Amino acid sequence: MKLRIKAGAILSVVLLMSLLATGCGPQSQGKIVEGKVNVVTTFYPIYEFAKAIGGEDANVINLLPAGVEPHDWTPRSQDIVNTSKAQLFFYNGAGLEGWVPQFLKGLNKDTKVKACEVSKGVKLIEADGDSEHQHEGEGHRDQHHVDPHTWVSPKSAMIMAENMKNSYIEVDPAHKDGYTHRYMELQKKLEDLDNEFSTTLSQMPRKEIVVSHEAFGYLARDYGLTQYSIMGLSPDAEPRARDLMQLSNLVKEKGIHYIFFEQLVSDRLAKTLASESGAEVLVLNPVEGLTEDQIKHGDDYFSLMRNNLTNLVLALQE
Structure with a gap:
């Protein structure tokens, strides 16, 4: 039994005003560090996995401050500055961060940041019925009809972690062994958690x-x-x-x-x-x-x- 929701799309003008706002509300949780792979993440679970895989080779900046619910949050001007200078931008996708398309358009024109939708490959759940549908490719995903909460299942979290590992290696192949080793450690922890849930709940x-x-x-x-x-x-x-x-x-x-x-x-x-x-x-x-x-x-x-x-x-x- 799922109750319908009525949510309006975030208007570009509202987002633009938010992006230009300064001196109000919490800012990004970190600064760009030279000599490391700089990674910007949109909210907590992606931040944790990115830090675990990146280790000493990465500097991870999380956009959402502690205690903030991610559904209605929008970025600010400093977030654009940091992301433009970063090498990786990890976001969940599946419609969770409705502000991402406009945010990416607002980055500096000379940015080399690689944006990675970490939920790509997860079999997504349609929110308006019992059917499940796999969305393929880079096409738009309707944030009102797809359940975006992929990370809440360890099985989905394993797919997300692998996407992050692959992106790290793509932008920094020199440290491939380190990323792979740390990813395998994280994967083992997620597999153990998955086994606990499967065994116990069954x-x-x-x-x-x-x-x-x-x-x-x-x-x-x-x-x-x-x-x-x-x-x-x-x-x-x-x-x-x-x-x-x-x-x-x-x-x-x-x-x-x-x-x-x-x-x-x-x-x-x-x-x-x-x-x-x-x-x-x-x-x-x-x-x-x-x-x-x-x-x-x-x-x-x-x-x-x-x-x-x-x-x-x-x-x-x-």
Whole structure:
């Protein structure tokens, strides 16, 4: 059960004003370093994988500051400056960063940066039905009909990591061995995580999860779960009262014990649904970014995903 969302496209003029804005809001998290491969990433999981593969040969700059939800973020002037000087620009694609086409057009004309859509090759999920469709080539992907949350499944994350490794080697073949070695280490960690999810979730008696934001389609598909969402692909989408009532009835009928919410967006609707249906609330993290507290605690993609697995086990018990 997926609720429809109504989201307007980001107008070029709005983006241009945002790009030209200075002195307001958080800036890019880093500076260009001479003598290294400079990499600009759009948000946290791509940043973590890029750092892991790049190692000492790369300088990775992440655009999104801590605690910022990526769906509605837009870049600023310093981000254009850094990206124009970089060798690689890693973005998720699949419609997540609607600002990317205009952003790339705004780069300096003499830039040599290579843009890499790291989700390329992942079998994408259509958001307006149960069908799945593989988009091939460099064509436009409709951000309103494709689920962009590829990284939430370790299986998809492995494809994304391989795309990054290949791009590193393309722009810096002299350090191919280092990139390949570090990629293999990251791949092994992702394979271990994948095995944990597969083994553990296959043993759970329940298979349905109710989430606040429709961000777990790839996780559900790859590990045999069914996702029911309060909101659509955008965490800002407001559901209709009728949809909430239907979802409340479903929670009661299936005896679902927990409604999942996430930390970077409001938990109001999840708590409302839980109150209406007699369920409790629990965190399921789409790993779109780290909070300041998570940074202080040394959390990363792997610790957050294992926390997710722990909470899924709790929710999927009889």
